[in-house]
Amino acid sequence: MTKKNNYWADRTARERKWQEEQLSKDAQFNQRLQQYYDQAIVQINKDIEDQINSLAVRNKVSYAEAQKEVSTTDIADYETEAKKVVQEANRLRAQGKRVTYNDFSDEVNERLRNYNTAMRYNRLNLLKSKIGLSMVEAGMNIDADMQAKIGKDYTDELKRQSGILNHSTENASFWTSKDVAKQVMKQINGATFSQRIWANQDALKTQLDTVITNGILTGKNPRVVARQLRDKVKTTVKNHSYVTERIARTESARVQYSAQIESIKKNGYQFVQWIAEPRACDECRKIATQDNGFGDGIYRINKVPKIPDDTHPNCRCSISETWVDGQQNLALNDKEHAALNRYISSDAYKINDDLRSGHVSNEDKQFVEYLDAALAKMPIYTDDKPLQRDYFFADAEQKENFVLQMDNGWFEDPAYISTSKIHYGEGKEQIHVIIKNSKTGKDISEYNTNEQEVLFPRNTRFKVEKFYVNDNGILTIVWSE
Template sequence: MQNRKNEAYWKAREQAEKKWIAQNLENDRKFNNKLTEYYEKAIDDIYNKIDAEYQKIAEVHNDGIGITGAYRAVNEFDIEKYEREAKELVAKANRLRSQGKKVSYKDFTPEENARMKVYNATMRLNRLEYLKSQVGLTMVDLGMNVSNDMRDKIQDDYMDEVKRQSGILGEDLTKTSLWTSKEVATVVMAQTGSANFSQRVWADTDALKAELDAVISTGIIRGDNPREMARLLKEHVKTVVTNHRYVTERLARTESARVQFVAQKNSLIEMDYRFCQWHAEPSACKICSDIYRHDTKWGRGVYEVDNVPTVPAHPNCRCGISAYWVDDADNSYKANAKEKVPEENDKIKEEVQVKPKKSFFNYINSNLEDYFVKTFGKSNAGTYIKEINDTLNNAPEEMQIVWKKVSKDFQLETTRGGAFYRGADKTVYINKKSFNAENNMNYYQRKFDVFYHEFGHHIDDNLSNGTGILSNRLSFGRISSKMDEDIKAYIEANIPKPKAEISEYSSDRKKAYVDAYDGWLKVKKDGTLTKASERMLEKSIEYDRKMNAFREIRSKVITGDYNMQDYGDLSDMLEGSGAGDHPLGVGHGTKYWKTTSKLISLTKEEYTDYRRGTEFFAEATSATINNPKSLKLIKKYFPSAYDEYLKIIKEVAKREEY
C-alpha cells in the first residue's frame, strides 16, 4: 500500500480522474461513429434488397404488390445468389475469429450458425420469406461486426485501465493475476443479469430482425404501388435500425464502464487500498450525484472499496472510482477485510411487510368448492383447493385480510371461453382451460394466475364505495396516472431527447426540414419554427421517445431470464399505456382500452383510466400472491403504480367493516 500523499496530490488526482472521464466520453463518441457506419451499411444493404425483391414480386401484378407475388416460388438463380452471400459470411466469420482473438474466448459460431440455418431453411418457401432471409443475412453480418468490435473495445478498455492504474498506484499490475488471459476473458465475458454483452448484441439483433420482418410483411399485405411501398418501407427500416443502434451504443458504454470499474476495484484491492472516492461524470444524473455528494463517515463520496456503489450505476453511466487515503484510519484493505459493514447508501431497501400468520384459514367457500368439484373432479378439486389455500395463507398479511373480507361472498361460475368478472351479479366466470391447472409451461398464464386475477377485479369492485359503478372502483383515478408517471420517468432516464435541428430550408424559405421530426415544418420569416410547428415537433418527439421506450423494454424483457408467464402482466400494462397490440405477446387488444358506447357514463379518457386501473389492480393482485417473477417486472417498470396499489390494499385492510 502506498504512503499518505499530501493534499495537493489528492486534488491533482481528482482533476486527473475528471480528464479521464472526459476522455472516456470522447472514446465513446468515436466508437459510436464506427457503430453508425455498420448500421448505415446495413440500411443501405436492406434498401438494395428491397428494391430488387419488390420489383420481382410486382412482376406478377403488373406494377402492383400483392400476396400472390409475395408467395411465388423462389427460382434457382436467387437460391444460388443467396448461398454465395451466405458462404461469404461464413468466411468472414472465420476470418474475424482468427484475427481478433487476443485472449481465450468461446467462439461465437453457435450464435451465427443457428440463425443461418433458420434463414437457409425459410428462404426457399416463397419470395416474401426469401426477402426476410436476405435481411437475415444482413443482420448476421451486422451482428458479427458489432459483437467483434465491441469485444475488442471492452477488452482494450479493461487492459488500458489496468495499465493506467499501474501508473497511478506505482506498481506494474500487468504482472499480476489481473493481466492473465483467463482473468481478462472472465471479466470481459462476465454476465450482468442473465447474459453477457455478446448475447445481448445477438438478442438485440434478433429483435431488430423481428421488427423488420413485421415491416416487410405489412408492406406486402397493403398491396401498394411497388415504388411507393419500397420508399415507405425504406423510411420505416431506417427508423427501426437507427433506434436499435442507440441501444447498441448504450450497451457499449455500459459494458466499457463495467470492465473499467472491475479493473479499478481489483487494482485497489491488489495494492491494499481500503478506501476509494467516487467521481461523477460532468452530466451526472441524480443517482450518481447523490453517490458523489453522499457524506459517509470517511468523507464526501468516500467509500470502503468493497462497499462502493457499483459502476455503472445505470445504463450510460460514465462515473468512476480512484484510490483514497483517510486520515486517522487504518487504510489497509487486507487488515479490515473481515470487518466490512455495508454503507448506508448501499443497503437494499427492504419492503415492510408483516409476516403471514401461521394459523390456517380456509379461503374457499362452498360455492367455489362446488365449482372445483364439478369442473375438475373430486380428487383433483381437493388438491387444487389445498394449493390455493396454501398460497393465500403465505401471502402478505394485508392481502390475507382483504381476501378474508370478501371470500365468503366469492361467486364462481363456468363459461365456454376465457375468463372475466361481471359486476352486475358480482360473479367471476372462468373456463377450465384458463386455470392452467395442469401447469402447462407453454400456456400464457401461470397455474391459477387467472383465478387470482379475476378475483382481484372482484376485490376492486366489491370493496369500493359503490359496487357496480365503474368510477367507484378502488383503482379508479389512482393507478392510471401513476403508470403514466412511471413511463415518463423511464423515458427521461433512458431515452435521450434528440436535438431539434433544422437541416435545410425550402426554396421559398417558408418551410424547414427537421431531422427529429423527419419532415417539413412551417417557419417564420426569421427562419425559426412557428408556435404551431414547435408544438407539432414536441408532440412528435415525445411520441417517438415513448415508442422507443416501449421497444427497449420489450427487447430487455424478452431477451432476459423470463418467459411469457412471467411478463404477461407487464405486456398488458404496456398495451394499455399505448405500446400497441400485445407488445410482449399478451394483451387484451388495443380496442379494449377505448369505448364508443353512449351507455357508459364516463368520458373516453375516464374509461381508459378505469380500464388501465382495474387491470393493473387485478394483475398486481395475481402477481403479489402467485407470480414472483411477474411482480419483479411490475415493480421494476411501474414502481409508483405498484406502490399506489399497495397503499390501496393497506387502506382497505385497515377498515373496521366491510
C-alpha cells in the same frame, strides 16, 4: 497538509479528465458501430429494390406473389450471399479480430441455418432471410469489435491503475489472460454482453420482418412501397443501434470499474472516492455527495456502489483510491498482520532490547521489516489528548542512565516506543512520561484495545519539555514531537 490536499485535488482532476476521454472514445466507437448498421441498411435497401418489382402485379405489390415458391436461381443467389457471410466470419478469425473470449460462430451458424430453411418457403421469406444475412454480418462485426474494445478497456485500465498506484503489472500478456476473458464475458442478469448483442439483432430482424410484411400488404406501387420501406428500415435500425451503443458504454464502464476496484484492493487501500461523471444523473450525484463519516463521496472499499449494478446503464462515473486522516487507510498483508500481533503479544520487550543493543538476528530483522511496513499503513494518532508512557527499571543505575540520555534536551530511542491513550501504570511506574503534539505515533488501538496503544516508529525524536515530580512522588517527564 496543504501538499497532501493538493495531491488529492489533482488526483480528482486527473480522474475527471480520464472520464472525458472515455466519453470521447465512446463517441468514436459509436461511429464505428453506425458504419456497420449503415452498411446493413444499404444492403437491405438493395435487396428490397431487387425483390419488390418481382412481387408486383399490374403495377401494384401483391402479397399473393410474395407467397409464391422461390426459384432455383433465387436459392442459388441466396446461398452465394450466405457463403460470403461465412467467409467474412472466417476472415475475422484469421485476422485475430475475434479474441479468445467468445466464439460467435455458433451464433452465426444457427441463424444461417434458420434463414436457409425459411427462405425456401416463399419469396417473402427469401427477402426476410436476405435481411437476416445483413443482420448476421453486422452482428458478427459488432460482436468482434466490442469484444476487442472491452478487453482493451479492461487491460488499459489495469495498466493505468498500476501507474497511479506505483504497482508493477505482474503479467504483460493481458490479451489471452483467463482473468481478462472472465471479466469480459461475465454474465450480468444471466447473459453476457455478446448474447445481448445477438438478442438485439434478432429483435431488430423481427421488427424489420414486420415492416416488410406490412409494406407489401399495402398493395401500393412498388416504387412507393420501396421508398416507404427505406424510411422505415432506417428508423427501425437507428432505434436498435442506440441499444447497441448503450451495451458498449455499459460494458466498458463495468470492466473499467472492475479493474479499478481490483487494483485499489490489491494495493491495500481501504477507502475510495466516488467521482461523478460530467453529466451525472441525480442518483450518481447523490452518491458523490453522500457523507458516510469520512467526507463527501468517500466510501469504505467494500461499501462503495458498483458500476453498473448499483447505478444504471450508460453510467460513466468512476472511483479512485483516497486517504482519510485518522483512519487505517491501507490493509495489512498476512506477514504485516502477524508482525504487529507478535509485537503486541509478547515480543515487544525482547525486540526493543535487541534494537537498543544493536544485536538483531536475521530472523528478527525480517520481523522488524514487516512491523515497519505494518506501522506505515496504520493511521496517525491525531487527537489533542496527550499520550502516556510508563517506565520500569531493574535498578537505580538503569533509571539514572535513562534520565541522562535527555541531558541535551532531546530523547531518541532506536527501539519502538509504546504509549497509551490512557494511564495504565496506576502509580506503580518509576518514571511517567507524557507525550504532547504527537505527529508520527501510529494508532494501533484497534489491535490492542486493552492498553489503547499508540506506537511510535523506531528512532523517533522527542523534545524534552520539563521534569517534575507528580502528587504520587513519581518523576514525570513531558516530551513533545
